[in-house]
Amino acid sequence: MIDLYTWTTPNGRKVSIALEEMGLPYKAHAIDIGKNEQFAPDFLAISPNNKIPAIRERETGFHLMESGAILLWLAEKTGQFLPEGSKWEAMEWLMWQMGGFGPMLGQAHHFLRFKAGTCAYAEERYGAEAKRLYGVLNRRLEGRDFIAGDYSIVDMATWPWASRFEWQQIDLVEFPNVRDWYLRIAERPAVQKGYDVPKVTTPIPMP
Structure with missing residues (x-):
């Protein structure tokens, strides 16, 4: 299970689209950037740059920020969408x-x-x-x-x-x-x- 910390922005949608395309189980957590929720200490621990999206793999505790890095990790993890x-x-x-x-x-x-x-x-x-x-x-x-x-x-x-x-x-x-x-x-x-x-x-x- 992957926890996705995201909001309704282009960068956030990159990862939710990828997760849907890859068929991976995930739970989305809304980080309302209009309310400055990206500055909360709990989110900072996952995304030190205070930006969405970020992900956390529950089983391992592995977490990652930056949409490009997340997409590459997901593609490598699943063997999909990076020919x-x-x-x-x-x-x-x-x-x-x-x-x-x-x-x-x-x-x-x-x-x-x-x-x-x-x-x-x-x-x-x-x-x-x-x-x-x-x-x-x-x-x-x-x-x-x-x-x-x-x-x-x-x-x-x-x-x-x-x-x-x-x-x-x-x-x-x-x-x-x-x-x-x-x-x-x-x-x-x-x-x-x-x-x-x-x-x-x-x-x-x-x-």
Whole structure:
């Protein structure tokens, strides 16, 4: 049994989707970051960086923070969704997500949605970077169903951030390969179930 400490954010949804796809038993514990629950001492013991998601394996006490590390551990543990033949290709694009597609889109959320009108420079900078990153992904998906060969943890890591395209002021019609990939993944039952962890919020946005 795995304890998942999470919230309704793209990073949190990466892991709940992976757990659903892998068929692993888990219990979700809501860490409401709007109420600063991520700073509680009990959570700090599991996630020293005060960020969700984090996991703990009950039988061994092993715990892990950082969504990318968790996805890699789950893939290795189950032997699923990290094809050996394209392992380093998958690693490359997972690092791209962790270093760019996630953090930069997070900044776009901040300045385009939550702080709109407060800093024109930031809005222009992160809005342009969001479009650039979607362009990178669109080119990557040309002639491909998924980012790194077969459906993998790379798609599970990237898709939740794309699911906030409206927050980023992105029109997926402008990125048809991304749109098709997005819809392909949105149809998966495990993705639909994992999206609603730790609680139901809004339906999956559709372009």
